[in-house]
Amino acid sequence: MSDAPADQLHLDEFLCFALYKAHHAMNRFYKPLLGALGLTYPQYLVLMALWEQDNQNVGQLGELLHLESNTLTPLLKRLEQAGLVQRRRAANDERQVQVTLTEQGRALRQKSRDVSACLFDTIGMTRDELGALVADVNGVTGAVVAGR
Amino acid sequence: MSDAPADQLHLDEFLCFALYKAHHAMNRFYKPLLGALGLTYPQYLVLMALWEQDNQNVGQLGELLHLESNTLTPLLKRLEQAGLVQRRRAANDERQVQVTLTEQGRALRQKSRDVSACLFDTIGMTRDELGALVADVNGVTGAVVAGR
DNA sequence: TGCGATTTAATCGCATGCGATTAAATTCTC
DNA sequence: GAGAATTTAATCGCATGCGATTAAATCGCA
Numbered sequence: 001m002s003d004a005p006a007d008q009l010h011l012d013e014f015l016c017f018a019l020y021k022a023h024h025a026m027n028r029f030y031k032p033l034l035g036a037l038g039l040t041y042p043q044y045l046v047l048m049a050l051w052e053q054d055n056q057n058v059g060q061l062g063e064l065l066h067l068e069s070n071t072l073t074p075l076l077k078r079l080e081q082a083g084l085v086q087r088r089r090a091a092n093d094e095r096q097v098q099v100t101l102t103e104q105g106r107a108l109r110q111k112s113r114d115v116s117a118c119l120f121d122t123i124g125m126t127r128d129e130l131g132a133l134v135a136d137v138n139g140v141t142g143a144v145v146a147g148r
Numbered sequence: 149m150s151d152a153p154a155d156q157l158h159l160d161e162f163l164c165f166a167l168y169k170a171h172h173a174m175n176r177f178y179k180p181l182l183g184a185l186g187l188t189y190p191q192y193l194v195l196m197a198l199w200e201q202d203n204q205n206v207g208q209l210g211e212l213l214h215l216e217s218n219t220l221t222p223l224l225k226r227l228e229q230a231g232l233v234q235r236r237r238a239a240n241d242e243r244q245v246q247v248t249l250t251e252q253g254r255a256l257r258q259k260s261r262d263v264s265a266c267l268f269d270t271i272g273m274t275r276d277e278l279g280a281l282v283a284d285v286n287g288v289t290g291a292v293v294a295g296r
Numbered sequence: 297t298g299c300g301a302t303t304t305a306a307t308c309g310c311a312t313g314c315g316a317t318t319a320a321a322t323t324c325t326c
Numbered sequence: 327g328a329g330a331a332t333t334t335a336a337t338c339g340c341a342t343g344c345g346a347t348t349a350a351a352t353c354g355c356a
Contacts, residue, residue, distance in 0.1 A: 015282050015285070019170045022292075029293075119292070122292060125288075
């Protein structure tokens with residue numbers, strides 16, 4: 001099946017484990033910064049998606065963030081509860097729910113500026129190094145998603 | 149604070165987002181494979197840690213996997229319920245809980261052999277490329293953990 | 297020795313993720 | 327045009343993660 005000597009692999013050498021730890025490290029890094037804005041990391045991702053392109057429906061957000069409605073619906077309800085987005089059934093297709101930023105949601109973009117900048121300072125990589133790593137990681141993601 | 153032009157950054161360019169997606173892609177990839185063994189991914193990580201070094205206490209496992217007792221305790225109880233590990237208070241220090249593999253837990257190692265090999269085949273990278281990527285990702289994790 | 301500080305797991309509450317199912321709206325097909 | 331198939335969110339149940347707190351055991355120091 002594979003020529004990889006799985007017998008000799010140690011936990012530390014696994015890519016999946018490295019990604020697992022990196023993901024959680026990112027989460028912990030962002031938590032206090034985003035907590036000051038009253039956001040969780042997935043909520044921040046949704047807002048980033050809407051800052052780039054407002055008025056998306058649940059399916060579009062799910063495609064972008066690789067999430068299903070079972071995760072997004074309660075999350076979006078919490079964002080709505082916090083007054084950051086509005087949820088409305090689309091007029092032309094009542095199955096879809098349009099998610100739109102409120103004025104307050106748009107305003108939060110300014111406050112979140114240095115949240116993202118903070119990570120750059122911390123990891124201390126050049127834009128090029130960062131871009132290469134992002135490309136590599138995304139490449140793995142693509143291969144894994146395709147290979148299922 | 150940073151010379152990174154955060155204003156112009158798109159969601160796709162964020163390393164944290166790349167790691168977020170990669171982590172979830174791994175999870176989804178492993179889920180059916182591990183589900184056949186009755187395991188979740190974090191449970192698999194715990195077993196891998198014990199396969200390398202049996203009889204660790206909760207704190208040691210937490211250090212290795214970057215998890216706290218609030219996550220590990222219920223997880224370990226489920227593994228115990230499944231008959232894969234045993235939990236015992238340490239004789240010399242009753243505060244600590246020693247986690248040991250059962251015969252069934254050791255046996256599962258054989259069945260999980262091709263789970264890890266399967267990922268190698270799917271992502272199609274050489275050992276060297278993989279090692280370099282793991283090192284890069286771990287480097288970011290280290291910087292982020294240190295920079296908190 | 298004795299008592300406060302520290303260490304170690306456990307517990308609680310809340311927010312994801314996700315498999316499975318459901319409900320409602322729309323589209324397709326005859 | 328009616329009914330089946332499909333699409334789209336929502337709902338439910340369960341397993342993480344984690345901040346905050348608690349409880350028990352051990353350590354340290356006067």
